[in-house]
Amino acid sequence: MKTTGKTVNIPVLEISSEERAENKLTPESVGAGTRLLREAGLVVIESVLPRDWIAELDVAMETVLSNEEERQNGENPMLKMPFMDPRVIDNPFAMQILKAAMGEQIFAYLPYGCNSTRPGNDIQWIHRDSGQLFPELPFALPVSTIVVNIPLVDFTVENGATEVWPGSHLIIDDPAVRNSPYNVCEEERAAQHPSFQLEMPAGSVVVRDMRCWHRAMPNRSQTIRHMLALVYFRRFHHSPNAPGIFGARVPDEIWNNMSEEAQEVYRFQAHD
Numbered sequence: 001m002k003t004t005g006k007t008v009n010i011p012v013l014e015i016s017s018e019e020r021a022e023n024k025l026t027p028e029s030v031g032a033g034t035r036l037l038r039e040a041g042l043v044v045i046e047s048v049l050p051r052d053w054i055a056e057l058d059v060a061m062e063t064v065l066s067n068e069e070e071r072q073n074g075e076n077p078m079l080k081m082p083f084m085d086p087r088v089i090d091n092p093f094a095m096q097i098l099k100a101a102m103g104e105q106i107f108a109y110l111p112y113g114c115n116s117t118r119p120g121n122d123i124q125w126i127h128r129d130s131g132q133l134f135p136e137l138p139f140a141l142p143v144s145t146i147v148v149n150i151p152l153v154d155f156t157v158e159n160g161a162t163e164v165w166p167g168s169h170l171i172i173d174d175p176a177v178r179n180s181p182y183n184v185c186e187e188e189r190a191a192q193h194p195s196f197q198l199e200m201p202a203g204s205v206v207v208r209d210m211r212c213w214h215r216a217m218p219n220r221s222q223t224i225r226h227m228l229a230l231v232y233f234r235r236f237h238h239s240p241n242a243p244g245i246f247g248a249r250v251p252d253e254i255w256n257n258m259s260e261e262a263q264e265v266y267r268f269q270a271h272d
């Protein structure tokens with residue numbers, strides 16, 4: 001291990017060749033990964049997905065994004081193969097860490113997203129994707145929203161690997177910042193804390209607490225940089241599959257006569 005006295009290490013979870021072959025983390029690795037996530041705010045497992053397959057996915061992703069404007073009401077290609085491959089939407093390593101951190105009943109929505117930077121793209125503002133669960137409290141609660149990122153090319157400083165502030169998920173914002181859109185963080189404030197650019201091989205899997213400060217960096221390469229982004233939530237009180245009452249459908253004529261405020265309160269209720 002280097003001892004420069006000034007190192008900010010990327011929190012990588014080293015896993016064995018047996019774990020890779022079996023697509024299953026040992027309980028020790030789940031514990032170590034969950035601990036990195038809890039303490040650093042993210043954990044990276046490098047080179048999980050085959051490079052040649054990731055290269056195909058990268059081409060498919062670019063095709064979808066470059067045809068986005070022509071596509072109007074047709075079928076969504078992101079809900080088809082290769083994007084719906086279980087190695088992405090049900091990644092076994094990510095799932096084990098997600099469930100250890102947020103419980104067995106996590107949920108997510110499809111289609112998932114993609115963060116892309118193109119040659120010449122500028123620097124992004126520093127932000128969190130999620131604020132604190134109870135922003136008015138002077139301490140942070142355990143994680144309840146996590147993004148899983150999968151880079152489709154090698155992430156380098158040159159092509160604008162994401163900059164991340166480890167530990168920032170535990171920082172409490174002042175009221176003014178708390179109420180700003182996108183939880184933007186001032187440059188001067190972030191500069192008081194260590195950060196790194198998330199250099200990693202294509203096909204790695206990143207599990208990141210969405211409260212971490214981060215930003216896309218300028219892409220100074222000649223190529224596009226895509227990164228898949230799948231968001232997972234801890235389940236709290238919404239119970240769509242509870243037996244009985246939660247599945248009841250409110251008739252159309254009743255629903256349409258409810259106030260907008262009432263429709264908002266009952267927004268998860270099935271209705272005609």
Ligand SMILES: O=C(O)CCC(=O)C(=O)O
Pocket residue numbers: 115116117129160161162163214215216217227
């Ligand atoms: O593209 C990136 O490097 C990060 C972008 C991102 O995570 C975001 O906009 O929330």
